[in-house]
Amino acid sequence: MKTSSSHAPNHRLLVLILAASGGAAVLGWGLNARSASSAARTAPSPVALLAAIPSPSGTPTPTQAEIQKWKAKAQQSPENPTHWLNLGDALMQAARESANHQYYDGAEKAYQQTLALAPQKSDAMTGLAWVSGGRHQFPESIAWAQKALVLNPSDSAAYGLIGDAQIEQGAYKEALVSYQKMLDIRPDLSSYSRGAQVLYLLGDTRKAMWLMTKAIKAGGAHSENTAWCNAKLAEMLLGEGAVLPAENLLKDAQKVSPNSYAVLTGLGQLKMAKGLYPEAIALYEKAVTLAPQHAGLVALGDLYSLTKQEAKAEETFALVERLHEEHKKLGSQDELYMARFFAEHSHQLPRALALAEAHREAKNAVAADTVAWCFYKNDKLPDAKAAIDRALGAATPDSPVLFHAGMIYAKLGERETAKRYLYKALSRNPYFRVADAQLAAETLQALGSTAPPIPEGGVALASGKSQ
Amino acid sequence: MLATSRRQQPLAVLLASSLALGAGFLVPQQAQASSHSDAPLSKLDPQTNLTDVYAFIRTRPGGERVLVCEVSVRPFSEPGDGVLYDAFASDARYSIHITNPTTGGEIQRYDFQFSPVSSAAGAYKNLDTILRYGRGTAVGPIQDVGDVRQNFTQTYSVTRVMGSTSTRLNSTPLLVPPYNTGLATPFYNDMNGRAVSGAVNRMALDKYTFQTTYDLPAVGMGTGGGNTVFCGSREDGFYADTPGIFDLLNSRILGSTLGQAGGGVDGFKGFNVLHYAIVIPLSDLPSLPYTAAFSEGAANGVGVYASVSRPRITLLSTSGDPTPSGPFVQVNRLGNPLFNEVLVAMRDKDRYNRSAPTGDASFSTYALNPEVAVLINAVYGTSFATTGRADLQAVYIPDVIRVDTTTGAARVSGTAGFNRLGFIGGDTLTKSNGNSIPGGWPNGRRFGDDVVDIALTAVASGPTYATVTVVGDNIAANDQVYNQTFPYAATPHSGLRNSKDSGPNVGF
Numbered sequence: 001m002k003t004s005s006s007h008a009p010n011h012r013l014l015v016l017i018l019a020a021s022g023g024a025a026v027l028g029w030g031l032n033a034r035s036a037s038s039a040a041r042t043a044p045s046p047v048a049l050l051a052a053i054p055s056p057s058g059t060p061t062p063t064q065a066e067i068q069k070w071k072a073k074a075q076q077s078p079e080n081p082t083h084w085l086n087l088g089d090a091l092m093q094a095a096r097e098s099a100n101h102q103y104y105d106g107a108e109k110a111y112q113q114t115l116a117l118a119p120q121k122s123d124a125m126t127g128l129a130w131v132s133g134g135r136h137q138f139p140e141s142i143a144w145a146q147k148a149l150v151l152n153p154s155d156s157a158a159y160g161l162i163g164d165a166q167i168e169q170g171a172y173k174e175a176l177v178s179y180q181k182m183l184d185i186r187p188d189l190s191s192y193s194r195g196a197q198v199l200y201l202l203g204d205t206r207k208a209m210w211l212m213t214k215a216i217k218a219g220g221a222h223s224e225n226t227a228w229c230n231a232k233l234a235e236m237l238l239g240e241g242a243v244l245p246a247e248n249l250l251k252d253a254q255k256v257s258p259n260s261y262a263v264l265t266g267l268g269q270l271k272m273a274k275g276l277y278p279e280a281i282a283l284y285e286k287a288v289t290l291a292p293q294h295a296g297l298v299a300l301g302d303l304y305s306l307t308k309q310e311a312k313a314e315e316t317f318a319l320v321e322r323l324h325e326e327h328k329k330l331g332s333q334d335e336l337y338m339a340r341f342f343a344e345h346s347h348q349l350p351r352a353l354a355l356a357e358a359h360r361e362a363k364n365a366v367a368a369d370t371v372a373w374c375f376y377k378n379d380k381l382p383d384a385k386a387a388i389d390r391a392l393g394a395a396t397p398d399s400p401v402l403f404h405a406g407m408i409y410a411k412l413g414e415r416e417t418a419k420r421y422l423y424k425a426l427s428r429n430p431y432f433r434v435a436d437a438q439l440a441a442e443t444l445q446a447l448g449s450t451a452p453p454i455p456e457g458g459v460a461l462a463s464g465k466s467q
Numbered sequence: 468m469l470a471t472s473r474r475q476q477p478l479a480v481l482l483a484s485s486l487a488l489g490a491g492f493l494v495p496q497q498a499q500a501s502s503h504s505d506a507p508l509s510k511l512d513p514q515t516n517l518t519d520v521y522a523f524i525r526t527r528p529g530g531e532r533v534l535v536c537e538v539s540v541r542p543f544s545e546p547g548d549g550v551l552y553d554a555f556a557s558d559a560r561y562s563i564h565i566t567n568p569t570t571g572g573e574i575q576r577y578d579f580q581f582s583p584v585s586s587a588a589g590a591y592k593n594l595d596t597i598l599r600y601g602r603g604t605a606v607g608p609i610q611d612v613g614d615v616r617q618n619f620t621q622t623y624s625v626t627r628v629m630g631s632t633s634t635r636l637n638s639t640p641l642l643v644p645p646y647n648t649g650l651a652t653p654f655y656n657d658m659n660g661r662a663v664s665g666a667v668n669r670m671a672l673d674k675y676t677f678q679t680t681y682d683l684p685a686v687g688m689g690t691g692g693g694n695t696v697f698c699g700s701r702e703d704g705f706y707a708d709t710p711g712i713f714d715l716l717n718s719r720i721l722g723s724t725l726g727q728a729g730g731g732v733d734g735f736k737g738f739n740v741l742h743y744a745i746v747i748p749l750s751d752l753p754s755l756p757y758t759a760a761f762s763e764g765a766a767n768g769v770g771v772y773a774s775v776s777r778p779r780i781t782l783l784s785t786s787g788d789p790t791p792s793g794p795f796v797q798v799n800r801l802g803n804p805l806f807n808e809v810l811v812a813m814r815d816k817d818r819y820n821r822s823a824p825t826g827d828a829s830f831s832t833y834a835l836n837p838e839v840a841v842l843i844n845a846v847y848g849t850s851f852a853t854t855g856r857a858d859l860q861a862v863y864i865p866d867v868i869r870v871d872t873t874t875g876a877a878r879v880s881g882t883a884g885f886n887r888l889g890f891i892g893g894d895t896l897t898k899s900n901g902n903s904i905p906g907g908w909p910n911g912r913r914f915g916d917d918v919v920d921i922a923l924t925a926v927a928s929g930p931t932y933a934t935v936t937v938v939g940d941n942i943a944a945n946d947q948v949y950n951q952t953f954p955y956a957a958t959p960h961s962g963l964r965n966s967k968d969s970g971p972n973v974g975f
Contacts, residue, residue: 203941204941205941206938206939206941209937237937240888240937240943241886241887241888241892242888242891242892242935242937243886243891243892243893244890244891244892244893244935245891245934245935245936245937248934248935273893274893414659415657415663416657416659416661416662416663416664419664419665419948420946420947420948422881423665423880423881423944423945423948423949424943424944426880426881426885427880427881427887427915427943427944427945428887428943428944430883430884430885430886430892437883438883441881441882441883444665444667444881444948445667445881445882445951447665448665448666448667448671448881448948448950448951449666449667449668449671450670450671451666451670451671451672451673451674451677452654452657452663452671452673
């Protein structure tokens with residue numbers, strides 16, 4: 001990787017990513033949720049714990065102020081479990097806002113400390129479910145949420161986290177049930193937005209958008225929550241090519257939350273769809289500087305590539321890999337993001353294949369789609385077909401899935417099926433990923449540029465039976 | 468027995484079903500009904516039931532700019548109909564009208580008339596077989612259109628009418644390709660027996676379509692080339708959850724406050740239509756000023772609509788075959804999508820079909836005060852504007868599809884930049900005055916334009932469009948790939964293998 005010193009955003013990013021790993025590595029926080037009970041027994045003293053929880057730098061946001069407040073309170077009266085619980089929640093909110101996985105460790109410690117002081121405090125169990133979910137440790141997340149529900153059957157957040165994990169595991173129908181319970185207990189932004197997400201994944205885009213609009217209207221405790229819902233709604237609109245309404249929504253959201261990375265990346269995506277690459281780059285640069293997050297970094301790298309800034313693209317892609325190495329050290333299991341990144345960029349394909357093999361049975365539509373694309377890029381067509389058929393079966397109205405299906409069927413020689421999938425990908429959303437949308441249109445052109453081959457059955461019939 | 472008679476229902480039954488639903492905008496429907504069935508009378512006369520008009524600007528390979536006009540008729544043609552299959556009515560005149568875009572007044576017209584279908588008068592090679600396709604004087608798959616294995620071949624002629632001057636554009640009868648029966652028509656289909664579509668140039672068309680796409684010599688008119696024409700069976704390029712839309716209480720389309728329950732179902736999946744189409748060089752057309760919807764400044768172009776007419780008197784001869792006689796009377800017309808189907812009330816649907824666009828001011832109230840908005844508000848508690856809808860009036864009155872003829876070629880489905888939502892999705896064209904205009908409907912209409920989503924979104928968002936509320940039917944694509952060359956409509960589904968509706972529009 002070339003030096004990034006001349007490129008301010010990338011330099012800043014590198015610092016952020018390294019800071020994340022530094023804090024954890026120095027203190028040797030290698031624990032995860034699975035060992036929570038033993039962790040509680042061997043936890044460091046409250047003073048050491050608080051010293052280890054990073055104090056955010058830069059302009060303090062309301063969430064950072066919350067962290068400081070609860071840190072101070074915990075220091076004052078470390079025997080009060082509520083202080084630790086609130087500290088955990090504030091750290092998790094910071095994780096949401098910054099996409100920075102380093103907060104997970106601190107949050108986990110705070111929740112564990114809560115349980116050490118008050119073993120029946122179910123909210124801390126829900127907190128640990130939240131941490132595990134953030135790290136993509138889904139069975140652990142479900143286990144913690146279920147423990148919380150035993151103590152508090154009306155814990156709506158626990159049902160939400162179980163639903164989240166079920167979605168990731170591809171159990172959409174079960175997630176619907178979990179979210180329904182959450183909605184019944186507490187109809188609010190959290191439950192509406194989750195309901196919207198699962199409906200979208202099940203192909204019910206219209207109702208999903210309606211429910212997400214309700215989530216936005218309901219509002220949340222943190223402006224980030226509403227900004228996130230706005231960005232998700234815009235993503236759904238863009239997902240079906242509705243550029244104008246998405247633009248209206250994001251511009252309004254930006255006025256309220258100018259520093260939300262979700263809104264910024266949404267706007268970047270919109271500018272990319274309109275072919276306004278320099279404007280998109282500026283937005284993504286700001287977004288990833290605020291929150292070094294996978295999708296934003298990948299899109300930024302793609303934009304650098306599209307604008308022939310190869311060196312910057314290379315640096316940004318190197319940062320993507322670096323980010324995931326750090327995530328791995330922090331206990332996050334989001335390796336399928338990397339698999340998709342490798343496959344989409346035809347980079348490190350043997351690693352992509354290994355990851356696909358490891359997740360061969362993935363049921364979640366996006367995961368199965370990723371696995372399919374990794375197999376395709378490694379010329380494992382029967383495996384690719386099996387995975388993409390599973391992804392299609394989930395009915396997620398996703399142009400990338402349709403595009404991948406088209407390319408896989410084209411390579412399998414099933415020309416008409418391939419054309420239909422490619423056409424559908426472009427019809428649903430012509431802006432899904434610039435390079436891929438272009439390839440879809442080109443492949444459709446190539447497949448439709450020659451007369452159809454003469455079917456053998458027909459010819460045989462003609463020569464054999466005609467009189 | 469006519470091949471279509473089994474789908475007909477007595478008028479009384481249709482009206483009764485509409486009364487039972489108690490909602491005036493609902494067209495009388497069978498279980499498998501269509502927005503295509505735009506009036507009680509035309510529903511009972513499927514061969515004259517126009518379903519969709521498409522009109523858009525394209526460029527010929529040599530660079531000549533042209534207006535492509537294509538019309539679908541005969542909804543729900545069953546690919547595997549068997550016995551007789553659908554054909555154009557020989558006693559009807561199928562027309563494409565070019566009009567003043569502001570007044571709707573006809574400037575020129577292209578008439579298509581077809582040869583008889585009856586066994587007495589039709590061009591059959593062999594009356595001692597049950598097969599129309601696959602056995603004429605020989606048995607086997609059809610190798611070329613009209614060959615010895617194609618028992619019945621319908622032919623047609625095209626006439627251009629300007630005022631009192633009629634000009635025949637073809638010197639010899641033009642052939643209609645065979646229906647896609649399956650094995651008897653192998654060049655339509657792939658190894659799996661499914662229709663092949665999505666050609667991007669003329670040479671890539673299937674053999675039958677290629678052989679029946681005719682470049683006619685220029686006869687009079689402007690300085691450009693001649694017309695290109697095609698008539699025959701095509702896949703129905705319209706896609707919509709009409710079963711849901713016309714079942715007012717069906718939450719599949721509009722659940723509580725516009726949410727939907729479940730995915731959409733494409734009611735047209737797996738069906739064919741009959742299709743007549745013409746390519747007109749822009750040098751043959753006027754370019755008249757008008758005010759275009761969703762576009763700043765003046766636009767220049769034409770209006771387009773389609774009609775079907777029958778002779779005023781049909782005498783039955785002693786052999787029982789219909790004999791056309793007398794002047795033509797219009798029995799069906801169609802301009803913009805969804806106007807007569809969704810906006811015009813029951814009392815006026817048949818009157819609409821009998822009248823010309825020049826009198827459409829009398830239908831203005833249906834656009835200005837759309838009942839569909841009233842109904843949605845009543846049932847779902849929304850507050851869409853129900854009066855003063857000048858935005859809808861600009862699109863629908865008079866009911867001709869206005870096409871700006873000063874733009875470059877419209878993007879076609881499957882190519883970069885095409886967006887099924889047209890201007891809502893940022894797909895625009897540039898007029899000669901430098902301003903943008905929608906890339907698809909309501910500036911012309913292309914194959915793949917999602918007219919249901921565009922229209923419902925307009926109803927929900929106008930007249931101010933301060934907030935654009937996307938409303939639609941959850942069907943985002945046709946079930947077949949359109950051609951990217953004339954005829955842009957897709958290859959007809961095979962009678963032997965096709966897939967019908969049901970379920971999310973993802974699988975095949």
